[in-house]
Amino acid sequence: MMVQPFGARLRAAMDERGPLCVGIDPHAALLRGWGLDDDIDGLEAFTRTVVEALAGQVAVLKPQSAFFERFGSRGIAVLERAVAEARAAGALVIMDAKRGDIGSTMAGYAAAYVDENSPLASDAVTVSPYLGYGSLRPVLDLAEEHGAGVFVLALTSNPEGSEVQRATAADGTSVASVMLRHIAAENANAPVLGSVGAVVGATLGDVGVDLDIHGPLLAPGIGAQGATPQDIPTVFGDAARNVVPSVSREILRHGPSHEALREAARRYADECRAAIG
Numbered sequence: 001m002m003v004q005p006f007g008a009r010l011r012a013a014m015d016e017r018g019p020l021c022v023g024i025d026p027h028a029a030l031l032r033g034w035g036l037d038d039d040i041d042g043l044e045a046f047t048r049t050v051v052e053a054l055a056g057q058v059a060v061l062k063p064q065s066a067f068f069e070r071f072g073s074r075g076i077a078v079l080e081r082a083v084a085e086a087r088a089a090g091a092l093v094i095m096d097a098k099r100g101d102i103g104s105t106m107a108g109y110a111a112a113y114v115d116e117n118s119p120l121a122s123d124a125v126t127v128s129p130y131l132g133y134g135s136l137r138p139v140l141d142l143a144e145e146h147g148a149g150v151f152v153l154a155l156t157s158n159p160e161g162s163e164v165q166r167a168t169a170a171d172g173t174s175v176a177s178v179m180l181r182h183i184a185a186e187n188a189n190a191p192v193l194g195s196v197g198a199v200v201g202a203t204l205g206d207v208g209v210d211l212d213i214h215g216p217l218l219a220p221g222i223g224a225q226g227a228t229p230q231d232i233p234t235v236f237g238d239a240a241r242n243v244v245p246s247v248s249r250e251i252l253r254h255g256p257s258h259e260a261l262r263e264a265a266r267r268y269a270d271e272c273r274a275a276i277g
């Protein structure tokens, strides 16, 4: 059966469940805060709890691959189960892996994350375009073939990102603007919402670049990094309707109670929906 493109599935999920994405970031400090050990059993219990509590409620879950990779193959096994169970419970999964390499190697990352037959198959993956946008072609093409999405880092939420992303060419065009133009071209013919998104930090204030990419704008930085849902209109202006606000630590710290996690996610979802209008 032909799966609907990611952009259309994301639009429907956001309309039904609200726009919020909750990050699954099993930091050692969070595991300890939940009374768990920072080991594979702690990782497993933490991840299972987040998926059980939230996968039936929020539009998107975004596991941060780094926190699973640190436990080696057993951590990856936990990640595989979490992705499959979250998707089965109705959440879309964005794998936050931020992969970026030469094109021939990107084909390997594409096979890992956006091929529906892979054990880590996700609805979308984050990628870094800083080996050149064209190096992403294998993942863009395979994602399209499988109805998956790709989120390209454009303007990241961390202060160090501007050194690269705000660098300008002789005509004054910034690197980030070039990436956003490539993304917009990718989405030009999408009927609902394109399946190629950009990552733009909610921490950045008025970014002063055109965010009209006809695709989703993944907006990390809300909560622990200091941004709030109320910052969304300032950062994203007319593109706010396509924003997927992402919160990790500031929701996760409410666990391990399922109800407290759900309540924190509900509060953020309501605030984001109100801010987006």
Ligand SMILES: O=c1ccn([C@@H]2O[C@H](COP(=O)(O)O)[C@@H](O)[C@H]2O)c(=O)[nH]1
Binding pocket: 023, 025, 064, 096, 155, 156, 157, 158, 199, 200, 201, 220, 221, 222, 223, 224, 225, 246, 247, 248, 249, 250
């Ligand atoms: O520009 C970016 C891109 C990705 N991230 C990731 O999002 C979460 C943020 O976690 P918080 O606890 O809500 O700060 C984390 O996985 C980052 O790697 C980002 O922060 N900024």
